Amino acid sequence: MNNRVMSDASIMNTSAWQDLAPLLSVRDVNKYYAPGKGCGPVNFDLYPGEVMGIVGESGSGKSTLLSCLSARQTPDSGQIIYNSEQFGEMDLYAGDESERRVLMRSEWGIVHQHARDGLRMNVSAGANIGERLMAVGQRHYGDIRAKAEEWLEAVEIDANRIDDRPSQFSGGMQQRLQIARNLVTHPRLIFMDEPTGGLDVSVQARLLDLLRNLVSQLGLSVIIVTHDLAVARLLAHRLMVMRRGEVVESGLTDQVLDDPQHPYTQLLVSSILQN
């Protein structure tokens, strides 16, 4: 991995853990399209350097919740407080829409399940990365191109593919490009919705390995939605288990998976092959 783009060890590893304020505070958030379809009530605090997994079967409300958390979907009720570097403490849906937009391209990153939702397919890989940099005010063409090359390599894409379009990339490469595009502005909080979904198993393993390293080396805070418990075990420090919109269990990842308490979590865990 390229050292220039990597900072020091993860915040989870320092003894400063106890002095930090939550990055995100979620209070009684609800969003329902119909009974049982949506999410809530959801409550949690996410601290700097934490990786939280949201698991549950298809339709349990994971993506709805992630949209609410990442300022893309106004909840019916509840509050989401984000502790911003630029704006200080902000109530996501009470505040200024333009501030939310600034957040999304600077302090936050969003990795979509389908690369086409997170990439511009008809411009080059380099432009996909450069666009985020220009959005935060960088103008020097040479610098932007150099950064783009650096990040392509950090996500294991050959830098000489910089002028190729994402549509010429494999699914796994598109996903890695999406990650590079997000990380180039050094966000503090990343939202991911099934980032390995739809990829072949061997491609998944490589992507997971890459994500694991990036997350710990950059000390990122992450909220990751997945229905794959193996992915959750590998990446997440803590888990939230959802069923028909409700959070039925939450806690330390290995505790939830090895000693599940709720009937639904027990069913979920017992229905996968042990690894």
Place this chain on the structure above:
Amino acid sequence: MTTMIRVSGLQKSFTLHNQGGASFEVLNGAQLEVQQGECVVLHGQSGAGKSTFLKALYANYSVDGGEILLRDGDEMLDLTQALPRRIINLRQHCLGYVSQFLRVIPRISTLDVVMQPLLDLGVDKAICEAKAKDLLSKLNVPERLWHLAPSTFSGGEQQRVNIARGFIVDYPILLLDEPTASLDATNRKVVVELINNAKARGAAIVGIFHDEDVREAVADRLVDIRAI
């Protein structure tokens, strides 16, 4: 004498909701105190609750009641009340756990698997690598395997990789669940030496060992899980 572990009134039952809601009690008021430099060995028949007790001490299992106080510097932290991030932090620098089985991560080489916990503490990579190599050599893991992922290794090889990983950080508290189960006499001796070195530097150890010879060589005290 410094108390490193103080467990009291530990309650643990399992309810199998998808098997008719059957519920059974495994621990009922278990208690244990372990001092710095002491190795306590748990015994009792298979199914008596030894592993459950150890997993509770690692917060891998939750408990229904009681206290688990573990020393972290000047603080005695109650594991049953701690937040996930505090538990992860404790596991990184203070609390080690070696089980019988290695949980392999795809694509990661043996050397990386072994040195990861020390790297995570921010220790220089060259130092981590040297220590990992030293442990792997001591445990007779052939050098040709060091750069391969351990997923294809034999049970005994995986177990030795797991032990190396468990001893790479000098944890003040170590939990060992049958780490010698599929090792030959030579490698069991190596593990005994690692355990006795850890005791000598002041580690508090709770272990489960199948082999009489290992027990004899490391235990300061033997406790019956049903009696605590």
